[in-house]
Amino acid sequence: MADYEVPELHEYPIVPKLQRDVMKHSAPFIAAEKFQGPLGFPGSLPDNWKEVAIDKMGELLGKYRSLQVFLDICVHCGACTDKCHYFLGTTDAKNMPVARQELLRKVYRRYFTFAGKYFPKLVGAVDLTEEVLDDWYSYFHQCSQCRRCSVFCPYGIDTAEISMAAREILDSVGKGHKYCNEIIGKVFVIGNNLGLPEPALRDTLEGLEEEIEEDTGVKVRFPLDEKGADILLITPSADFFAEPHVDGLIGYGKVFHEAGVSWTISSKASEAANFGMFIGSYENMRNVALRIREAALELGVKRIVFGECGHAWRVAYSFLNTLAGPFDFLDQNYPIPQHICEFTNNLLKEGKLRMNKAENDHMKLTFHDSCNVARGAGMGHVEGGQFTIPREVIKASCNYFYDMPQDTIHDATFCCGGGGGLLTDDLMELRVKGAQPRMEALKRVAEDHGVTNLAAICAICKSQFAKTLPYYGFTMDQIVSVHQLVSNAIVMKGSEQEAELDGETE
Amino acid sequence: MTLVTTFYVGLFYIATIILVVGVAMRIKKYAQTPAPLVIPTMPAPRTEAGVAYRMFREVAFFESLFRSNKWTWIFGYLFHFGMLLVLLRHLRYFTEPVWFWVNWIQPFGRYAAFAMVTGLLGLWARRFLVDRVRYISTPSDHLMLALLVGIGMSGIGMSFLVHTNIVGVKAFFLGLMRFSPEPLPNDPLLLVHLALVATLMIIFPISKLLHAPGVFFSPTRNQKDSSRESRHIAAWAKELEAKQ
Numbered sequence: 001m002a003d004y005e006v007p008e009l010h011e012y013p014i015v016p017k018l019q020r021d022v023m024k025h026s027a028p029f030i031a032a033e034k035f036q037g038p039l040g041f042p043g044s045l046p047d048n049w050k051e052v053a054i055d056k057m058g059e060l061l062g063k064y065r066s067l068q069v070f071l072d073i074c075v076h077c078g079a080c081t082d083k084c085h086y087f088l089g090t091t092d093a094k095n096m097p098v099a100r101q102e103l104l105r106k107v108y109r110r111y112f113t114f115a116g117k118y119f120p121k122l123v124g125a126v127d128l129t130e131e132v133l134d135d136w137y138s139y140f141h142q143c144s145q146c147r148r149c150s151v152f153c154p155y156g157i158d159t160a161e162i163s164m165a166a167r168e169i170l171d172s173v174g175k176g177h178k179y180c181n182e183i184i185g186k187v188f189v190i191g192n193n194l195g196l197p198e199p200a201l202r203d204t205l206e207g208l209e210e211e212i213e214e215d216t217g218v219k220v221r222f223p224l225d226e227k228g229a230d231i232l233l234i235t236p237s238a239d240f241f242a243e244p245h246v247d248g249l250i251g252y253g254k255v256f257h258e259a260g261v262s263w264t265i266s267s268k269a270s271e272a273a274n275f276g277m278f279i280g281s282y283e284n285m286r287n288v289a290l291r292i293r294e295a296a297l298e299l300g301v302k303r304i305v306f307g308e309c310g311h312a313w314r315v316a317y318s319f320l321n322t323l324a325g326p327f328d329f330l331d332q333n334y335p336i337p338q339h340i341c342e343f344t345n346n347l348l349k350e351g352k353l354r355m356n357k358a359e360n361d362h363m364k365l366t367f368h369d370s371c372n373v374a375r376g377a378g379m380g381h382v383e384g385g386q387f388t389i390p391r392e393v394i395k396a397s398c399n400y401f402y403d404m405p406q407d408t409i410h411d412a413t414f415c416c417g418g419g420g421g422l423l424t425d426d427l428m429e430l431r432v433k434g435a436q437p438r439m440e441a442l443k444r445v446a447e448d449h450g451v452t453n454l455a456a457i458c459a460i461c462k463s464q465f466a467k468t469l470p471y472y473g474f475t476m477d478q479i480v481s482v483h484q485l486v487s488n489a490i491v492m493k494g495s496e497q498e499a500e501l502d503g504e505t506e
Numbered sequence: 507m508t509l510v511t512t513f514y515v516g517l518f519y520i521a522t523i524i525l526v527v528g529v530a531m532r533i534k535k536y537a538q539t540p541a542p543l544v545i546p547t548m549p550a551p552r553t554e555a556g557v558a559y560r561m562f563r564e565v566a567f568f569e570s571l572f573r574s575n576k577w578t579w580i581f582g583y584l585f586h587f588g589m590l591l592v593l594l595r596h597l598r599y600f601t602e603p604v605w606f607w608v609n610w611i612q613p614f615g616r617y618a619a620f621a622m623v624t625g626l627l628g629l630w631a632r633r634f635l636v637d638r639v640r641y642i643s644t645p646s647d648h649l650m651l652a653l654l655v656g657i658g659m660s661g662i663g664m665s666f667l668v669h670t671n672i673v674g675v676k677a678f679f680l681g682l683m684r685f686s687p688e689p690l691p692n693d694p695l696l697l698v699h700l701a702l703v704a705t706l707m708i709i710f711p712i713s714k715l716l717h718a719p720g721v722f723f724s725p726t727r728n729q730k731d732s733s734r735e736s737r738h739i740a741a742w743a744k745e746l747e748a749k750q
Contacts, residue, residue, distance in 0.1 A: 018637055063742055065541040066725045072532075073720035076647050077582065078632070078639040079574035098642050114712040115646070124644040150547045152574035154564065154582075155717060156726030158545065282542065286746065318544045318733045325737050335734055375548050378731055383556075384549040411549060412573075 004429045006471045007089050007436040009443050015082040016091040023092040027138040028426045031176035038185050039284055042174040049173040050128055054111050056172040057104075057165075061112065063282075066161040071108045073155055074098060080149040080157075085414045086142050089433035094139045097149035097159040103136055104166050137175055140166040142430055144420035145278065146371035151411050163420070164280025171279055180275045180421040187288055192237035192271035198224075201267050204240045208250060216495040220257045222249075223264040228300050231256070231263035234272045234292055234316070234337070235307025236459035243466070244481045245459055248308050251483025254490050255344050258353055263305075269295035272312035273459070277319075278421035286323045289315060293324040302330055304337040308481055310458030311419065313339060314376035335381070341457060342379050344486060345389045348396045354491040356501060357399045363453045364400040365485070366445050367391055368438065368465075369413035370458035384410070390457055390482055397485040402449040408441040416456075418464030431464060432471050439472040446474075455482050511678075511690045514700060518682055521707040528711025529719060536723040542740035544733040547726040557730045564727060578632065585625025585654075591618035592661070599676045600683065616665050623658040626651055650713065653702055660699035670696045 033043030046052060061068050080097040082088070087095040094100055102124065109116030109125035116125035126132065145160035167177065186195045196204075205222035212220045223229060233256075239249040256263045269291045276285030296304055304327075306316045316337045321327065327336045335342065347353045367390060379385035387410045395401050408414050417434025445451045456462055456479060465479035491497045507515075551557050563569040568586075572579045595615020597608045630651045633643040664670045674691040681688035690696075709715070722728060739747075 015638075018641055062539060063542065063740075065536065065539040065723060066545060068539045069536055069720050069723050069725075073714065073717035073724070075714045075717050076639075076642050076644070077571070077578055077629075078636065078642060079571055079578055081638040081642070083574070093638075093641050096638060096642070102642065121645065122649070123646045147547060150726050152570055154568055154571040154574075155721045156547050156564075156570065156724045158547070158726050161545070282743065283746065286743075321733060321736070322543065322738045322743070337734075376545075378548055378550075381552070383552060383731070386548070411547070 004433075007433055009436070009440045009472060013088070013437065013440060016088065018087075018093040018096070019091045020093055023090045023095065023142060023430065024135075024138060026142060026427065026430050027134075028141050028422070028424055029178040030137075031178040031181040035178065035181045035185050036171075036174060036176050038188060039171070039176070039181055039281070041171045041176055041181070044174040046173060049133075053128060053133070053169050053173050054107075056169045057108065058112070060165050060168060061108075064161070064165065066158065067165050070101070070155075070157045070161060071105050074101060074105065074157055077154065079152050079154060080159075083149050083152045084143075084159075085146075085148070085417060085437045086144070086430065086434045089417070089436035090142075090430070092142075094135075095142055097153075100139055100143055101157070101159055101162045103132070103139055104162050107132060133170070133173070133175065136166050137170055140170070141177060141422060141427065144371070144415045144417065144422055144434070146415035146419055147375040148371065148412070148415065151375065160420075164277070166280075167278070168280035171281065177279065177421060179424040179426075180279050184275050184279075184284055184288065187271055187275075187291070191266075191268045191291070193273050193275070194237045194240075196237055196240060196270065198267035201240060201265070201270060205265070208246070208253065212250060212253065216492055216497060218257070218492045218495045220253045220492075222253050223262075225267055225299070226262075226264040227298075229262045229264035230301060231261055231303045231305050232269075232292075232296050232299060232301040233263055233265050233305050233307060233340075234269060234312070235265070236272045236309040236312060237270055238459040238463065239307055240270075242459070242463065244477075244479060244484055245308075245462055247484035247487060248481030249483075251481065251485075251487035251490070252307055252340050254487055254492060255340070255347065255353070255483070258490065258492055259343075259347055264299060264301070266295035266299060268298075272306055272309040272316070274312060274315040275421060277311060277315055285315065285319070289320055289323040292320070293327070296327075297329065303334050304330065305340055305343055306337050307340050308457040308459065308483060310370035310460055311372040311376070313457075314372035317377035317379075339379055339389075340483065341390050341393050344393050344483070345380070348393065353396075354498070355396055355486075355489045356491050356497065357397060357489055359488045359497075360398040360485050361400070363398065363480070363485075364402065364449065364451045365394055365398050365453050365455050365480075366402055366404055366442065366451045367394055367409075367482075368404075368416065368454050368456045368461060369409050370456060370461050371413060371415040371419060373457065374411055374413045393482055394455055394485055397489040402445050402451055404441040404445045408437065414438040414441065416458075416461040416464040417468065418460050423460050423464055428467075432468050435464065435468040435472070439468070439474070442474070443472070453478050453480050455480050455485060457482050507687065507689060508692075510692060510697065511687065514678075514690050514697075514704075515682065515687045517701070517704045521704040525707040525710050529716075532711055532716055533719050536720065540740035540742065541725045541729065542738075542743050544729055544731070544738045545725050546729040546731060548731065550729065550731040552731050554730060557728060561722065561727055565721065578629070581625045581628030581632070583625070584621045585629065588618040588620070588622030588625060591615045592622055592658075599672070599679050602676075602680060619658055619662045619665065623655060623662065626655050626658060630655070646713070650715075653706055657699060657702045657706065660695055660702065663695050664693075664699065668693070668695055
């Protein structure tokens, strides 16, 4: 099925011996000129690209403490070297986090440090050449910015920060990433990553309403652009049509219905995802985030709830207030913003949702902690809430749940391999190889506990797993949404499911 | 004053200035560079006290390193802790009267030198024996270890093999601190030890040794999780808002 070798899954993880340049050929398509302009970037490599790039690096060093400190304090201890899923899956030496950082650090040292200026060979400093620039383009698009390395670095050096800075520099000299930049453009023009216009959205939502009524006998509404609703749902556009994402959206609708809240989706801000983060561009990330603020103001809502999207949740939890706040016009009694899992979990704890776990008995579940949720966000005003809350929601919906090995979950979770703007077909080899550590952990728990399905709360993870599971002996329908499980188990008032259950007990 | 004394007086004054001013400049740069986004590695503490505790665990126990790699942790910790005891013991050469706890620490500091050198040699061995670490090691990484091992071994040499005139050494350093130089004993092992130490002081602010002050500025460890509750807007980001 592939013209490269799919990595093996072992009984216990093996740290591979490194190889040189085996993924040097991997690089995503470059953005065409017309996609660069709207984001404020040049369309192609300018003649003075070297000066522009070095100036940009200097500018970023002055704006981001993370970049300045991380480039200075790495001691090459190697603690991070066996922690990156792309290194484990590809064995390419430059995919070791420290080696990936060195691609940028070598140039930083040459132009910005005493040792690099006067004793370059001693400290491994190099000049910025086109070859170096190409290396940056290749290898900084082999990092999904998952932050796993920062957990294990003695100082918390975060390769994601370096990767974002590198992509910002690349963009500043016209070497933009087609997938990310085109998508950001679509958000500005149409309102979501997939370019789904309002009529298509309305049609999709009507279809979902019909489907739910057929399945349950209950009229669950999926409002669009409804002014005065209590809650604005911001969800990844994949939720509108992709599988298993759309089953999650159906779940949110049922939960909102049972909660008795009024809610709405916005066609203008019909995207939770924020690819501005992936390209390291504060301005673009902010502009994408501001659309949510504008929609909330226009629709006069009181609360913002985010659907199941990984990096969107990081932006929402960690950055939204800073980028697009203050949100003093929203109800301060609720978290701003709130995750759908927090919303559902609260209802479950209050006993407001009736669940029939048996509806999910045909599955034995495990949960994939998505990287941006695990290491880039929180939930529930409690340290580590992002681990416990989704699991509580799953356990309230299912009878069978088993966690994957401890060192592959929670903050040590392995990225699915498709994050950071790398979920594109031109990086398929990288994605398949990057999935290896997660697949290995899944196989372990499938063999030990008979786990049949993997649940996730991230649109990218769901798409990535749907694509890569078959390479490793699984099937693409083994990935499910958490709110799909909720949707299966929930017994809505006045539903056929309720009648069946209560009818039996009479 | 002999030529040797004059040279070392000058060397230590210069080295001290470079160390203090250099590190101060670097700390100033880290402190003044904004951290525009809330990016602690999650899960993160929700209070300042929690952050202080997290930072304490990193600096005192190398917590993240322990999770990463037990070998690196053992050698790294042996080296750093050994060095701490050694450095504290050395305060006797710079204080008069000597503080009581520095007196108590003397035997610990002398034997800790072995822990320090063992740790260093273990770390150095990894740079040859482990392919991943070999790949990322630059000449400066090896030289740094050589420098520290040299300092440790020359110190051990003086403590256990060829005693030096420590009364003269203390007089020399107290003299430096009082700006009234005294002669430096002429022992070759002492001169090597001091030259290596001065070298370490000089390269400190231009090397990876900056990880020592730097760790306290690492946003992934020193930020608290309060992003939903409060805005964390940097001055340059505020300007973006003003423009609109």
